[in-house]
Amino acid sequence: MSNHILTTKSRTEEKFLRKKTVDFNFQKHGRGEINALISKMREVMSSAKGIGLSANQIGLNFKVFVAEVPKSRGTSKFYAVFNPKIEKVSGEIATFEEGCLSVPYKYGEVERPQKITISGFNKSGRPIKIKAWGLLARVFQHEIEHLNGQLFTDKAKRVYEYEEVTKFSKTTPK
Numbered sequence: 001m002s003n004h005i006l007t008t009k010s011r012t013e014e015k016f017l018r019k020k021t022v023d024f025n026f027q028k029h030g031r032g033e034i035n036a037l038i039s040k041m042r043e044v045m046s047s048a049k050g051i052g053l054s055a056n057q058i059g060l061n062f063k064v065f066v067a068e069v070p071k072s073r074g075t076s077k078f079y080a081v082f083n084p085k086i087e088k089v090s091g092e093i094a095t096f097e098e099g100c101l102s103v104p105y106k107y108g109e110v111e112r113p114q115k116i117t118i119s120g121f122n123k124s125g126r127p128i129k130i131k132a133w134g135l136l137a138r139v140f141q142h143e144i145e146h147l148n149g150q151l152f153t154d155k156a157k158r159v160y161e162y163e164e165v166t167k168f169s170k171t172t173p174k
Contacts, residue, residue, distance in 0.1 A: 003043075003044055003047075003058075004058065004059070005044065005048060005053075005057050005058060005101045005102060006056070006057055006058065006059060006102055007101075007102050007103065007104055008102060008103050008151070008153075009104065013102075016056065016059065016061075017056060017057070017102055017146070017149070017151065018149045018150075018151070019056070019061070019149050020147075020148050020149040021054075021055065021056050021060075021061050021062050021063050021147045021148075021149075022061055022062055022063065023062065023063055023083050024055075024062040024063050024064050024082045024083055024121075025062075026082075026121070026125040031124075034123050035123065037055075037060075037064070038066060038080045038123055040058075041053050041055070041058065041064075041065075041066045041080070042066050042068070042078065042080075044058055045066055045068070045101075046068075048101050050101045051067060051068060051069050051070075051135075051139055052065060052066070052067040052068075052069075052139040052140075052142060052143045053065065053066050053067075053101065053143070054143045054146035054147050055147070056146060056147060057101060057102050057146060063082065063083045063084065063147045064080065064081065064082045064083075064147075065079075065080075065081055065084065065140075065143035065144070065146070065147065066078070066079065066080045066081075067079045067081075067136070067139045067140065067143060069135050069136045069139055079130070080122070080123055081118065081120040081121070081122075081128070081130070081140075082120055082121040082122070082123070082125075083120050083121055084118050084119070084120035084140070084143075084144050084147070085118060085119050085120065085144075086116055086117075086118055086140075086141065086144060087116075087117045087118060087119050087129070088116065088117040089113035089115070089116050090113050090114050090115035090116070090133075091113075092113065092114040092115065093111050093112065093113060093114065094111070094112065094113075094114045094138075095109050095110065095111045095157070096109070096110065096112070096138060097109055097110075098110045098138070098142060098152045098156070099152075100142070100151065100152050100153075102146075102151065103151060103152065103153055105161050105162050106153065106159055106160070106161050106162075107159070107160055107161075107162060108152060108153060108156025108157065108158055108159040108160065109156060109157045109158055110138075110152055110155050110156050110157070111155070111157070112137070112138050112141050113137065113141070114133055114134065114137065115131070115132070115133040115137055116131075116132055116133075116137045116140060116141060117129060117130070117131050117132075118130050118132065118140055118144070
């Protein structure tokens with residue numbers, strides 16, 4: 001497990017990102033190892049200024065993602081979901097701009113259900129079910145697609161690139 005986020009800029013890394021991941025096996029990993037995995041994924045996601053990260057984005061071939069979406073009043077809730085599945089989606093669809101840590105400087109308009117219900121397991125291997133809407137639902141769908149070998153650019157209506165721009169401030173002499 002590394003701090004390096006795999007990107008589509010490398011053919012080898014993109015090939016790995018496009019491979020469907022395998023189920024996480026709780027029998028093969030101890031509690032300490034699972035906690036370390038979650039901490040590492042959260043750290044990598046936060047330092048990259050992301051709001052979601054799937055295990056395959058850091059070179060791990062199993063189904064787990066972390067997410068932390070800002071809420072109102074500056075609070076947020078952290079999620080670590082193992083073997084996630086989308087159980088239910090709403091008929092209400094929203095189009096929103098998405099980007100991805102694995103597809104640097106590219107953004108696109110993606111249509112997704114507004115509300116979803118996912119199932120999976122928490123870090124202790126206990127079954128969980130989460131109802132999500134808005135940005136959280138979007139992040140969950142984006143991360144689950146990663147685990148299934150898909151990228152947001154596969155779904156985006158239009159993909160565009162942002163160049164890094166350095167801003168200069170002008171000061172006027174008095």
